[in-house]
Amino acid sequence: MRMLLFLALIAVGNGCETKKTGTDGQCQTLATVRDFDGLDGCGYLFELPNGDLLNPVSLPEGFQPKDKQAVRIDYKILPDMAGICMSEKAMVEITCLEDLSAKPATADCASISNPFAVPWMDKAIDRHNPVKIIKYQIGGKWAFAFQAIPTTYLYDCNGNLLCQTDGDDNDDCHRQYLNFVSKGKTIWQGEGVWD
Numbered sequence: 001m002r003m004l005l006f007l008a009l010i011a012v013g014n015g016c017e018t019k020k021t022g023t024d025g026q027c028q029t030l031a032t033v034r035d036f037d038g039l040d041g042c043g044y045l046f047e048l049p050n051g052d053l054l055n056p057v058s059l060p061e062g063f064q065p066k067d068k069q070a071v072r073i074d075y076k077i078l079p080d081m082a083g084i085c086m087s088e089k090a091m092v093e094i095t096c097l098e099d100l101s102a103k104p105a106t107a108d109c110a111s112i113s114n115p116f117a118v119p120w121m122d123k124a125i126d127r128h129n130p131v132k133i134i135k136y137q138i139g140g141k142w143a144f145a146f147q148a149i150p151t152t153y154l155y156d157c158n159g160n161l162l163c164q165t166d167g168d169d170n171d172d173c174h175r176q177y178l179n180f181v182s183k184g185k186t187i188w189q190g191e192g193v194w195d
Contacts, residue, residue, distance in 0.1 A: 027072035027096035030176055035067035041084030046073060046092075049175035055088035057081065060097050070100040070139050070180045100139025100180070109135075109142035109157035115188050120159030128153055134184040138177055145184065154178065 030049055036042035044065040046054040054075060059065060074096035081091040115121035115133050121144070125133075130146040130153075137143075143162060146153045154162045154177055163173035 027074045027098045029073050029075070030180070031071050031073050032180075033065045033067060033069040033071060035065075036085065036087060039085060039087060042087060043085075045085070045088055046071070046075075046094075049172070052089040053087055054090055054092045055083045055085055056092055056094050058094075060094060063097055063099065072096075072098040072100060072139075112142075112144075112157075113187050115144075120155075124153070124155065124159070130188075131190045132186055133188040135187050136181040136184045138181050143177065143181070144187075145178075 031046040031054070034045050034047045034053065036045050036053075042055070044056070044059070046056065048054065054073075056075075057078065073094055075092040075094050078091045078093060083091050112118060112121075112135065115125060121133070124130075124146055128146045128148045128151075130148045132147040134145045134147065135142060136145060142157045144155050144157075146155065150166050151164050152167070152173075153164045154173060156162055162177055165171050165173035165178065168174065169179075
């Protein structure tokens with residue numbers, strides 16, 4: 001059976017659609033592992049931020065899936081394959097997989113406790129007038145939420161704006177980042193909006 005599956009993958013490999021192959025050695029698409037083992041013919045599926053479910057033909061060797069596990073993936077859609085799960089949008093071959101829960105946090109960002117001592121943070125404070133700054137870990141990397149009224153701005157450790165949100169739990173910012181955060185730590189609290 002495995003040999004048949006392998007031959008089928010080779011036969012359709014040239015006609016497959018590739019999704020965001022990384023150019024810097026990192027996978028490009030955020031996903032969440034979902035355990036559908038209770039449904040006939042399913043198992044572990046990858047849920048994309050838009051809610052689509054992908055059914056992998058196989059998982060990379062050594063990967064231990066867990067329900068609600070945050071990962072980054074690249075994949076090829078296998079349009080000529082069908083599964084019996086019936087919950088997936090597509091059958092896919094995983095071409096890149098990073099387990100975000102297994103990555104260690106960057107030590108330099110971990111030590112940030114005074115945002116005024118970090119030049120890009122000091123500028124972001126002036127720009128957004130936040131009432132609070134919260135430090136989060138997202139998949140082993142640090143991010144900083146500048147909570148202003150009504151918008152929250154999420155930056156990575158280098159000062160790159162990842163996203164902004166007005167608090168909708170289903171917006172892109174939450175689906176791509178904030179739904180995957182660890183418990184945050186407040187590193188600065190203001191007394192309200194200032195001029």
